[in-house]
Amino acid sequence: MDAVAVFGEPRKRRGEQVIKGLLFLAALLSVLTTAGIVFSLLEETISFFGDVSVTEFLGGTEWYPLFAEPTFGVVPLVTGTLLVSGVALLVAVPIGLGAAVYLAEYASPRVRRTVKPVLELLAGVPTIVFGYFALLFFTPEVLKPLFGEPLQGFNALSAGAIMGFMIVPTIASVSEDAMSAVPTSLREGAYGLGSTKLQVSTRVVFPAALSGIVASFVLGASRAIGETMIVLIAAGLQPNFTADPRKSVETMTTFIAATAKGDAAVGSTAYKAIFAVGTLLFVLTFVMNMISIRFVRKYRQVYE
Amino acid sequence: MFHIRLTTILAVSGALAFAAAGCGEDEAAEGSSSSSQSQDLTGSIRIDGSSTVYPFAQAAAETFMGQNPGVQISVGQSGTGGGFEKFCAGETDISNASRPIKDDEEVPLCEKGGVEYAEVQVANDGIAVVSNKSLEIDCMTTGELKELWSTSKVKRYSLFGPGTDSGTFDFFTDEINGEEGLTRKDYQPSEDDNVLVQGVAGDENGLGYFGFSYYEQNADELNLIGVDAGDGCVKPSAETIQDGSYKPLSRPLFMYPSAKAIARPEVKAFLDYVEQNQEQIASDAQLVAMTSEQAAKAQQALRKAEQ
Amino acid sequence: MSAIAAPIPAADRRDRWRGGVFRGVLLSCIVVSAAMLVTLLIDIALDGAGALSFNFLTNSPSFRPDVAGIWPALMGTLWLMAIVTLFVVPVGVAAAIYLEEYADPTRWWNRLIEVNIQNLAAVPSIVYGILGLAFIVRGPLSLGPVVMAGALTLGLLVLPVVIIASREAIRAVPPSIREGSLALGATQWQTIWKQVLPSAIPGIATGIILALSRAIGETAPLIVIGAASFVAFAPSGPDSIFTAVPLQMYEWISRPQEEFHQLAAAGILVLMTVLILMNSVAMWLRNKYESKW
Secondary structure (H helix, E strand, O other): OHHHHOOOOOHHHHHHHHHHHHHHHHHHHHHHHHHHHHHHHHHHHHHHHHHOOHHHHHHHHEOOOOOOOOOEEEHHHHHHHHHOOOOOOOOHHHHHHHHHHHHHHOOOOHHHHHHHHHHHHHOOOOOOHHHHHHHHHHHHHHHHHHHHOOOOOOOOOHHHHHHHHHHHHHHHHHHHHHHHOOOHHOOOOOOHHHHHHOOOHHHHHHHHHHHHHHHHHHOOOOOOHHOOOOHHHHHHOOOOOOOOOOOOOOOOHHHHHHHHHHOOOOHHHHHHHHHHHHHHHHHHHHHHHEEEEEHHHHHHOOOO | OOHHHHHHHHHHHHHHHHHOOOOOOOOOOOOOOOOOOOOOOOEEEEEEEEEOOHHHHHHHHHHHHHHOOOEEEHHHHHHHHHHHHHHOOOOEEEEEEOOOOOOOOHHHHHHHHOEEEOOEOOOOOOEEOOOEEOOOOOOOHHHHHHHHHHHHOOOOOEEEOOOOOHHHHHHHHHHHHHHOOOOOOOOEEOHHHHHHHHHHHHHHOOEEEHHHHHHHHHHEEEEEEEEEOOOOOOOOHHHHHHHEEEEEEOEEEEEEHHHHHHHHHHHHHHHHHHOOOOOHHHHOOOOOOOOOHHHHHHHHHHHHOOO | OOOHHHOOOOOOHHHHHHHHHHHHHHHHHHHHHHHHHHHHHHHHHHHHHHHHHHHHOOOOOOOOOOOOOOHHHHHHHHHHHHHHHHHHHHHHHHHHHHHHOOOOOOHHHHHHHHHHHHHOOOOOOHHHHHHHHHHHOOOOOOOOOHHHHHHHHHHHHHHHHHHHHHHHHHHOOOOOHHHHHOOOOOOOHHHHHHHHHHHHHHHHHHHHHHHHHHHHOOOOOHHHHHOOOEEEEOHHHHHHOOOHHHHHHHHHHHHOOOHHHHHHHHHHHHHHHHHHHHHHHHHHHHHHHOOOO
16 A cells, blocks of 8 residues: 555645645634734723722622713623523523424424524514514513513513524524434434334434534523623613513623713723623623533534 | 526526616605705715714705715714714714713814814704603703702602713703713613603603604603793793703704815815705704804804815 | 334323323424514514505615615615625635534644634624724724625624534534545545535535524624715625615614604515525525435
8 A cells, every 4th residue: 555545645635735724714713803802802991990990890789880970880780691691591492492303303394494494584583673572562562461560661581581582593493403413323223222202302312412402502692692782672771780580681782882872982981891891791701601612522422 | 496496586686686786776855955056076975973963964965965966975873972983083074963072082082083173063952851641740940850860869750761871861961960970870761762752651650851853753642841940931842942942951963074074075065055954954854953143153163164 | 204213103101192292392382483473573564564665675765754765775785795695604614614624622722713713602793893893994904884894894793603503514424424435535625525515514504594694683783883874875896885774774763753663664574585585595505405314
């Protein structure tokens, strides 16, 4: 066996190297993007911390940067973000996963081909539309009758629930792709041993597709945390420090959006707060993703 | 079969879209200008800034372009602050503002960017204080308003107001509460004045403040509260805002053209057009026009800059 | 599902009952989602269908609601979507191929890239706007607030979605396919290009659909980079000032006059139609290349 037969023609090998290089550059773009984001946020963030101490920022529970006596405690924004995203995932994960399992395991190819696009259409509805739907329909017609007085006109529950529906297609589509890709041989083997469809779906397909499913969750959670318009319109802008989803909240994203489009003077501390909150958001999602990557790597099944 | 049909649809729509991109229709509304403008002005003008002034800029741009199709004007809504940021970086020709440029933060920014400008008033705007129709409040003194909005003492109303980042908020708190940014915390803020209208109209104890044009559009659903600043109760209307008798909640709206932009003939023509037709434009934009004194002052500022 | 995969009838009555309930629960998930979408669309259609007309499609925006139209915004959106697709598909798929086929996961730089991509998926769109303003509109690229800048900003925003979905699709291709190809003498790239990628197309197509759906409805980043809210002309090229349908809608819906709200609803219907057309291409690809192992 000569070297060419084993390793390929030298020209082909160099061609492979070039291709590998190009692909690497494409992947590197993500690092460049992150670097770019960090740079564009950095200067103003550092300047912000010249005006406001880190302890006040991270520990304070009053966020009123545009008041006459401004306070810069970011905690209410973080809890607001977690509250709304939490509600969203509570809605999106079961519905999305349920839809995915049905499409992958129970639906005929024709049903699958029609329903999947319908779900994906849900993902294409502009977020402004969801926001106004939550505010003008969901809160008064669905939530107010259910919860009555303690529910504020702007509330985290409405924004979170509707946001959940927006995320369902992400979770459903990616999970469903993952489950469909599980080799039929695995299913057939299980059926051959006498399993019911329920058992095959939950004990064979689901674990085999777990990496894809978790990826869909992370994608969904990422979308939830970064979502702006729905929350801006339906959850209001009151920076309440609360775990009660019936109250109005302000999230990190809605603060950034409202202030960036508002009349705050460039160079004021409130303006710089945009960058500081942006940085915090970035750091938090970074940590969340590190944890999830570790989790996925640990549980990923390789089945061949 | 299914595949062919799809591809055809796509090909056709794609072709339509891109072929048509070259020849977009442009039906601007008819202008009502009395002066004759040159037909062969060309160029592009970039305007950005306050969303309150935006309708004015848009109406002006549209009617001006109707007579000068060679000029392309675009108007953005980055907010007064965001507008100045781009303006002082030299990226826009005119900045819309619902307040004067800030001395401590924004003026130095323009100096740094080497941008010289003129301050030209273009219209007036008022802030209406309204309540739900079931509350029969006819008038409030500025003292009562201040107590209502700067402390949390009065609890009987459901309060609605603009978010802390908006110019309306800045202006109201400055004029009524005595300091910009001084306000009670327990009111429902919103970015969108339409939402505030809905809030007040939908809650029997609703009370709020927002831009006058939003009251006008929904006058039959809301109760308008007059403001007594010491000279008797005055309700906001086009007249009282214009002549300033609706105190203190009337404010001027500005456009800031840069010196470099004014030197260009199309920008100068546009500004002259605005100055000559400000009443009509304000009416089109549902804002309040300037008085003749204000207009004269604005004219002066413009002339000076055009030198 | 092939006939071979049909399950053996459950002998247990309890099993059958449980299976039925399970299936019912799953089906209800789909029904709830579909119901949501339908309610939403009906709500919009009721508001906006009245304002839809040929003039609406071909006119420019105006302060008069009866002659206002969506043409410049529509063209802006189409231009944006076209450039975003051209940017995101090759770069996204290339990055995914690199990470799945070539990268050694023990190397720190590859792990860094992975973490980066997942992180970027969660960054709010407005931060991408700030990035776009600093580096694309100004800074090194200095394109100005033009179509190209908007498209690149949106592209960066949705790129992680494409990469993540493509990675999952590529990962799902069984190793036996690759091994077989290599055993027959193909190079790694040949294997990827001819075997792995075609099998992964359905998943990649899903990623593209999700990405474009996201991009078409984004408002915040476009505002930050300086896209106008009022533009009376369609873009003449990638270096044109522009506006987009969501921006136009947001502008209309903030106006006090009710007629503008109807226009906004009509605008949404137009946007959804464009989205359906765009997604049908991806869906067609997905259906064509579907394969079962």
